[in-house]
Amino acid sequence: xxxxxxxxxxxxxxxxxxxxxxxxxxxxxxxxxxxxxxxxxxxxxxxxxxxxxxxxxxxxxxxxxxxxxxxxxxxxxxxxxxxxxxxxxxxxxxxxxxxxxxxxxxxxxxxxxxxxxxxxxxxxxxxxxxxxxxxxxxxxxxxxxxxxxxxxxxxxxxxxxxxxxxxxxxxxxxxxxxxxxxxxxxxxxxxxxxxxxxxxxxxxxxxxxxxxxxxxxxxxxxxxxxxxxxxxxxxxxxxxxxxxxxxxxxxxxxxxxxxxxxxxxxxxxxxxxxxxxxxxxxxxxxxxxxxxxxxxxxxxxxxxxxxxxxxxxxxxxxxxxxxxxxxxxxxxxxxxxxxxxxxxxxxxxxxxxxxxxxxxxxxxxxxxxxxxxxxxxxxxxxxxxxxxxxxxxxxxxxxxxxxxxxxxxxxxxxxxxxxxxx
Ligand SMILES: Nc1ncnc2c1ncn2[C@@H]1O[C@H](COP(=O)(O)OP(=O)(O)O)[C@@H](O)[C@H]1O
Ligand SMILES: N[C@@H](CC(=O)OP(=O)(O)O)C(=O)O
Numbered sequence: 001x002x003x004x005x006x007x008x009x010x011x012x013x014x015x016x017x018x019x020x021x022x023x024x025x026x027x028x029x030x031x032x033x034x035x036x037x038x039x040x041x042x043x044x045x046x047x048x049x050x051x052x053x054x055x056x057x058x059x060x061x062x063x064x065x066x067x068x069x070x071x072x073x074x075x076x077x078x079x080x081x082x083x084x085x086x087x088x089x090x091x092x093x094x095x096x097x098x099x100x101x102x103x104x105x106x107x108x109x110x111x112x113x114x115x116x117x118x119x120x121x122x123x124x125x126x127x128x129x130x131x132x133x134x135x136x137x138x139x140x141x142x143x144x145x146x147x148x149x150x151x152x153x154x155x156x157x158x159x160x161x162x163x164x165x166x167x168x169x170x171x172x173x174x175x176x177x178x179x180x181x182x183x184x185x186x187x188x189x190x191x192x193x194x195x196x197x198x199x200x201x202x203x204x205x206x207x208x209x210x211x212x213x214x215x216x217x218x219x220x221x222x223x224x225x226x227x228x229x230x231x232x233x234x235x236x237x238x239x240x241x242x243x244x245x246x247x248x249x250x251x252x253x254x255x256x257x258x259x260x261x262x263x264x265x266x267x268x269x270x271x272x273x274x275x276x277x278x279x280x281x282x283x284x285x286x287x288x289x290x291x292x293x294x295x296x297x298x299x300x301x302x303x304x305x306x307x308x309x310x311x312x313x314x315x316x317x318x319x320x321x322x323x324x325x326x327x328x329x330x331x332x333x334x335x336x337x338x339x340x341x342x343x344x345x346x347x348x349x350x351x352x353x354x355x356x357x358x359x360x361x362x363x364x365x366x367x368x369x370x371x372x373x374x375x376x377x378x379x380x381x382x383x384x385x386x387x388x389x390x391x392x393x394x395x396x397x398x399x400x401x402x403x404x405x406x407x408x409x410x411x412x413x414x415x416x417x418x419x420x421x422x
Contacts, residue, residue: 003219004178008038008187008209012226013283014126015043017079023130024137026224026286031139035182036174036212038146039130040205041122042076045069046188049119054361056106066102070095073125080133087132094125108362112156116199120147123186123205131184141184142177149174150190150211152198158340159190159198161211170215178216185212206264210278214270221276223263224283229291230255230262233305245289246297251389252278258387258416259308259344268293304389305399308344310359311383313406313418314367316375317352324348328375335370339363344385345416347407354407356385356418380406384419391415 007030009023027037041049048069055062073091081087098121106114123146131143149169152159174183187205190198200207206223213221230252231241247255249272256265262280271278272295281290316332318324332353336343341363345356357363359381368377383406386399396415403419410416 003034004216005035006038006209006213006218006221007035008205008221008223009283010040010205010223010225011043011045013224014039014130017076020076020080020130020133022283024134024139026283027134027139031182033181034178036216037141037182037184038187038205038209038212039123039127039184040187042073042126045122045126046119046202049122052102053106053115053118056102057111066095066099073129077129080129081136087129090128091125094121094128113196116156116197120186120189120197120199123188127184127186134184140181142181144174144183144185146185146189146208147191147197150208152190152192154192154196154198155340156198158201159192166211167215170212175216203261203264207266210267210270213276214274218276220279221271222279222281224281225262226282226284227262228282228285228288229280232302234261234307237307238305242302244291244300246292246294248297248299249293249295251299252293254389255304255306258306259385260306301390303392303395306387306389308385311344311356311385311418312359312364312379312381313354313356313383314377314379315352315354316371316377319376323350324353329353331374332371335367339366341367345407345409345418347409356407382420386417386419388415389413
């Protein structure tokens with residue numbers, strides 16, 4: 001049996017009916033049995049679902065938001081199917097199910113679990129539409145629910161993969177099917193040991209592609225994006241970017257760790273462990289080679305810029321005239337771990353610990369609440385964390401012009417600054 005190929009199409013590649021048609025053309029000459037196609041929610045659907053949840057939590061009316069989301073999906077269907085096609089009833093039905101779930105009680109206490117029962121809806125409806133359209137174009141795919149095989153723990157919103165169980169389910173349930181048909185499934189979602197829906201963290205569909213590739217022993221993963229490949233900076237923010245023809249796993253992982261959003265940070269490691277190459281290709285120019293991320297890439301020294309937005313700088317100052325010691329750091333990190341907050345940058349001084357974290361709903365309040373009795377705490381929100389890998393010294397200042405720098409750190413290979421527009 002040939003080795004499985006995994007393709008992943010993100011929100012941008014299914015953002016409207018034209019995009020779905022383009023995806024179909026990409027698959028026309030490439031579709032084969034032994035292929036898994038992972039799709040994300042259409043366009044910004046996950047953001048829209050998050051807004052619905054925020055409104056619900058704030059006890060605000062969200063009926064307009066869900067109607068708009070339904071209309072958005074039905075309009076995509078209108079661009080793909082003739083009137084009366086069964087997909088319209090299926091989509092209506094899926095939205096009824098969503099609206100039904102949204103009737104249930106939501107509070108800060110059950111927020112994460114509730115969130116996971118709602119936000120994966122974007123992937124479920126998107127994958128239904130795409131599978132149906134491919135079949136209507138004689139590109140036969142079998143729609144499968146990723147939650148059948150992607151097994152996780154119950155850390156809702158940031159569920160961790162149970163690799164053993166996922167591998168077992170992939171081998172017993174999907175592998176036999178792949179001998180005959182390609183499978184179309186969803187990114188981002190999984191299920192816990194009780195069968196409850198979980199999600200893998202925002203933008204987690206790239207990670208799903210890597211999970212499935214690893215679990216199925218695939219020969220490669222291709223993620224289709226609206227950029228020519230991995231560039232040395234986000235082209236939506238910086239000009240004069242350069243595409244990497246190839247990148248080592250380590251370099252790619254480092255870029256994503258610092259926040260290069262072109263690939264989800266958890267994607268690289270499982271692939272590197274078993275040496276499965278990852279291709280990042282443009283869905284706008286599918287014949288172009290894109291970027292190959294693999295183990296044998298030649299290292300480079302090209303300055304690479306990564307910008308992480310919505311950052312918060314929090315400083316914990318000791319109040320009892322002692323100096324910072326291990327115990328203080330331990331207390332802060334213990335709390336961060338409990339809140340599943342990752343530190344993007346850390347700086348210590350004699351009397352304070354400064355950390356940079358992502359802005360996340362409720363989390364700052366919870367962090368401050370627990371530690372305010374031990375430290376004097378100050379924080380600044382709405383910041384950007386700029387990281388330059390392989391910085392050229394003479395080039396750094398250009399990225400700081402017009403910005404106030406709140407924190408700065410440099411090593412031989414990495415420059416980081418927390419900045420705020422003046
Ligand atoms: N270093 C980079 N190289 C290429 N694209 C990048 C880079 N950093 C950030 N990006 C952004 O990543 C986007 C593609 O990722 P994403 O929007 O998550 O795609 P999708 O949701 O369709 O999977 C690009 O449009 C680009 O703005
Ligand atoms: N739809 C989810 C998962 C995802 O990965 O999407 P995308 O592939 O469009 O980044 C999100 O927006 O978080």
